[in-house]
Amino acid sequence: MSIREVYADNNATTMTAPEVLESMQPFFTRLYGNPSSMHQFGGQVKKHIDRARAQVAALLGAQPSEIIFTSCGTESDNAAIRGVLAATPDKRHIITSRVEHPAVKNVFQYLGQSGYRVSELSVDREGRLDLDELREVLSDDTALVSLMWANNETGVLFPVEQAAVMARAAGAVFHCDAVQAAGKIPIDLGGSSIDLLSISGHKLHAPKGVGVLYVRKGTHFSPWLLGGHQELGRRAGTENVPGIVGLGRACELARECIDAENTTVRALRDRLEKSLLDRAIDASVNGDTAGRLPNTANISFKYIEGESILLLLSEAGIAASSGSACTSGSLEPSHVLRAMGVPFTRVHGSVRFSLSRYTTAEDVDYIVENMLRIERRLRELSPFGRDELPPQAG
Amino acid sequence: MWDYTDKVKEHFMNPRNVGDIPDADAVGEAGSLACGDQMKLMLKIDGNEVITDAKFQTFGCGSAVASASALTEMIIGKTLSEAEKITNRDIADYLGGLPAEKMHCSVMGHEALEAAVLNYRGVSAQEAAAGKKQIVCECFGVTAEEIERVARDNALRKIEDVTNYTKAGGGCRQCHGRIQEILDRIAPQAAPAAAQPAAAKLTNIQKMKLIEQTFENEIRPMLKADGGDIELIDVDGDRVVVSLRGMCSSCASSSFTLKKYIEPKLKEFVSPALYVEEVKP
Missing domain, CATH: 3.90.1010.10 (Sufe protein. Chain: A)
Known part of the structure; x- marks a missing residue:
């Protein structure tokens, strides 16, 4: 009986923009040649890849030659971390944070089991990084520092540009997972000390199956995928031409929309958050409200459980996600919220709403009304906090 | 979902x-x-x-x-x-x-x-708590008695199943040894009907053949690419004992290879109930 669909899970994936889809269409049945071919049929495709490379570089403030196309954000993260370490075999210390995406977290865990010394930087109650802690652990032996720009669960921003300066001063390479940040906040790599940076197409309205690894000119880096000479020998494999063209177009659109992202989308997110905090029985925000992505709201509802919330939201046609243990596929609730020290009573009831430029004010109001109804309903089921329940209407 | x-x-x-x-x-x-x-x-x-x-x-x-x-x-x-x-x-x-x-x-x-x-x-x-105060899983507060009862009622054989049913062992994992002891103790009495149907139909010899075949087709080519090899040592019920050779035997990530690569392949091609253990050569 779902009446309407409201998609509020844009940190998980986004709709491919119609303009992006349109830009990709010719590359399936007409311009399907292999850009590495000698003949004109394939060769003519290459200029479209070059254009996409320039479009991506423009969004990131980078040189086109510093852009390598990959298959996804996870590949970019793996290639960056392993590629740097393969090129600096003498150093055995690596640094990351406790709240990274699994695409970085699990690579570091694996490297730790393989003999690397791993430092994991902690975060405070608001999810913020302490740069003094980074300064303390950096040493001559540090090969790599990998920190995310924006957290996927809370949207909290790390001061990666300052961290990159510190890493460089210590002689370490700096990688940044910017999968959530790209397209939502301005990025200017030309003016930064960041050496490598990962982005993913499907988080910024390009399709799934295409990503980017930025590698600053002069960075020591060994390619991870070996094979053909594609991407100047830095990433073998025939190019995903439609995906790459689409990602280029998506980056162009993101440049045009980045102001709206930080005004219109931010206003909608703030409206969603304020309405829920004002009207819910007991709700609180997770993450530093002063330094966050404009589209993300991570809200904990006390004494009710995340999976139940998502099931009832879904019944109302609303897509969101949760840090609850029961939605993770394991028994462990969100490692991000736990690293922040969010109490269990709130972790299990956390819901992440992530908006996009396609979200409307009506969508937000629809989410608020349904979420309040669901909170009330699940609180009536819950054995906890029953004395806080407002009296039944009617 | x-x-x-x-x-x-x-x-x-x-x-x-x-x-x-x-x-x-x-x-x-x-x-x-x-x-x-x-x-x-x-x-x-x-x-x-x-x-x-x-x-x-x-x-x-x-x-x-x-x-x-x-x-x-x-x-x-x-x-x-x-x-x-x-x-x-x-x-x-x-x-x-x-x-x-x-x-x-x-x-x-x-x-x-x-x-x-x-x-x-x-x-x-x-x-009631005093009567069953022997807590095995400190993370989730699960007692030995409870693990034993649930394991018997549901014919559980593996730690992973115990975790799915009781949460025991799902946190710090320090109690995995004690859970295994409980499972070993009650194993002969568990209902045989609960074994995986695919495994139940295979004789031990058939199972070994299938495992060897899976090694040959699915696992060796990948290990050999890294200068390693694998040998089947024993099959005891669902327990598959192997030995890693060559480069694999000294590789720091061999236990990773075992659990993340070899075991899933055997589960897929032979029987979902199988689990792999390594003996050093």
């Missing part, structure tokens, strides 16, 4: 018997807020020990709510001794099954019922 049966969804969307019995004759609680689910069960019991009413309150996921709802439907009208015979498996079956990772929800329902019956018989929570 979890693959819930229609009956689970229906009980979640329209839970039966939610609420309070202020003058309940028995109250039982199970789970905890910190673990992510908690249930409170209240019963009215008449002079003939018949459960005339049951109400519940649950903090938890969809299947936790559905399990509690199903339990109340199952016990109303039954005598206490009939109700005591209900196992967590019966609750799951009533709902048309639960995903393996969610079986602990049915266990929580069963525990709440057990606690309520003890409460009715005048055994306080502390006394």
Whole structure:
């Protein structure tokens, strides 16, 4: 009986923009040649890849030659971390944070089991990084520092540009997972000390199956995928031409929309958050409200459980996600919220709403009304906090 | 998304018997807020020990709510001794099954019922706890007695299954050795019918052949690319003992290879019940 669909899970994936889809269409049945071919049929495709490379570089403030196309954000993260370490075999210390995406977290865990010394930087109650802690652990032996720009669960921003300066001063390479940040906040790599940076197409309205690894000119880096000479020998494999063209177009659109992202989308997110905090029985925000992505709201509802919330939201046609243990596929609730020290009573009831430029004010109001109804309903089921329940209407 | 049966969804969307019995004759609680689910069960019991009413309150996921709802439907009208015979498996079956990772929800329902019956018989929570104070899993507070009972009722063989059913071993993993001891102790008495159907049909010789075949086709080519090899040492029921050779034998990530690559391949091509152990050459 779902009446309407409201998609509020844009940190998980986004709709491919119609303009992006349109830009990709010719590359399936007409311009399907292999850009590495000698003949004109394939060769003519290459200029479209070059254009996409320039479009991506423009969004990131980078040189086109510093852009390598990959298959996804996870590949970019793996290639960056392993590629740097393969090129600096003498150093055995690596640094990351406790709240990274699994695409970085699990690579570091694996490297730790393989003999690397791993430092994991902690975060405070608001999810913020302490740069003094980074300064303390950096040493001559540090090969790599990998920190995310924006957290996927809370949207909290790390001061990666300052961290990159510190890493460089210590002689370490700096990688940044910017999968959530790209397209939502301005990025200017030309003016930064960041050496490598990962982005993913499907988080910024390009399709799934295409990503980017930025590698600053002069960075020591060994390619991870070996094979053909594609991407100047830095990433073998025939190019995903439609995906790459689409990602280029998506980056162009993101440049045009980045102001709206930080005004219109931010206003909608703030409206969603304020309405829920004002009207819910007991709700609180997770993450530093002063330094966050404009589209993300991570809200904990006390004494009710995340999976139940998502099931009832879904019944109302609303897509969101949760840090609850029961939605993770394991028994462990969100490692991000736990690293922040969010109490269990709130972790299990956390819901992440992530908006996009396609979200409307009506969508937000629809989410608020349904979420309040669901909170009330699940609180009536819950054995906890029953004395806080407002009296039944009617 | 979890693959819930229609009956689970229906009980979640329209839970039966939610609420309070202020003058309940028995109250039982199970789970905890910190673990992510908690249930409170209240019963009215008449002079003939018949459960005339049951109400519940649950903090938890969809299947936790559905399990509690199903339990109340199952016990109303039954005598206490009939109700005591209900196992967590019966609750799951009533709902048309639960995903393996969610079986602990049915266990929580069963525990709440057990606690309520003890409460009715005048055994306080502390006394009941004292009777089974041997906690195995410190993270989730699961006792040896509970692990043993659930493992028997559901013919569990693997630590992973115990975790899915009771949560024990799902945190710091330090208790895995003790869980294995319990499983080893009760293994001969577990119902053979519960073994994986694919494995049950294979003789040991057939199983070994299939394992060798899987090594040859699926595993060796990958290991050889890294200068390694694998040898089958023994097959004992579902336990496959192997030895890694060449580069693999000294590789720091060999246990990773074993659990993340070799074991899944054997589960896929031979039998989902198999698990792999390594002996050093």
